[in-house]
Amino acid sequence: MRERDTAGTGMTSQRTQDRLVDALARQGVGDERVLSALRAVPRHLFVDEALESRAYENTPLPIGEGQTISQPWVVARMTELLLEAGDLRRVLEVGTGSGYQVAVLARLVPQVYTVERLGSLLRKARERLRQAQATNVQTRHGDGFEGWPEYAPYDGILVTAAPETLPTALLEQLGDGGRLVAPLGGAGYQELTVVDREGEHLRRRRVAGVSFVPMRQGRA
Ligand code: SAH
Secondary structure (H helix, E strand, O other), rough: OOOOOOOOOHHHHHHHHHHHHHHHHHOOOOOOHHHHHHHHHHHHHHHHHHHHOOOOOOOEEEOOOEEOOOOOHHHHHHHHHOOOOOOEEEEEEEOOOOOOOHHHOOOOEEEEEEEEEEHHHHHHHHHHHHHHHOOOOOEOOOOHHHHHHHHHHHHEEEEEEEEOOOOOOHHOOEEEEEEEEEEEEEOOOOEEEEEEEOOOEEEEEEEEEEOEEOOOOOOO
């Protein structure tokens, strides 16, 4: 993969990027920390060059293997929901995909861990995270249904592929006072769900309708 222009020009310029972030703010993303992280991470670095000029549209885009980089509004909303939980030191993301969501998280949380089941996507994501200088991210080629027990408990867990129901291992790896944000449901349509852990008690609420690729078992 050749070294990409981090700064960008024209359709990938900072101005184009700022315009997208302003639009997200108008659509109700209120957390300034999230908005500045979105201004700082060049989304065009996380898509193939052929799609670069569309990187600052508020839309998901294909990243290969039938997977997609999430829509910026969804990334912003999920990040904002996670940060509401309070002081986050350690966060786990399930579904690295392009690496974009985790690069955003890396600007807001000291230690970020991410798990991806597809080796080919993970290889590209690692390279992109290096280019974006996200040095506080650790990646793992594994099945997100198992979480990443070695670094648990997490203050926050963000799931970016849709399971039908809440994966038990992820709930077990969520620390006391921690929050998990995940799309729950079948193919095509899911409920973005927030789960808060207070001791042994789990409180759960639905916040929006979303559409993610399904979470699948096993590594490939
Ligand atoms: N967060 C990503 C979104 C990627 S789409 C981004 O910002 O680009 C969802 C990703 O979840 C896909 O790459 C898919 O391969 C991955 N995925 C699906 N099931 C998984 C599982 N069980 N464990 C880990 N990753 C999974």
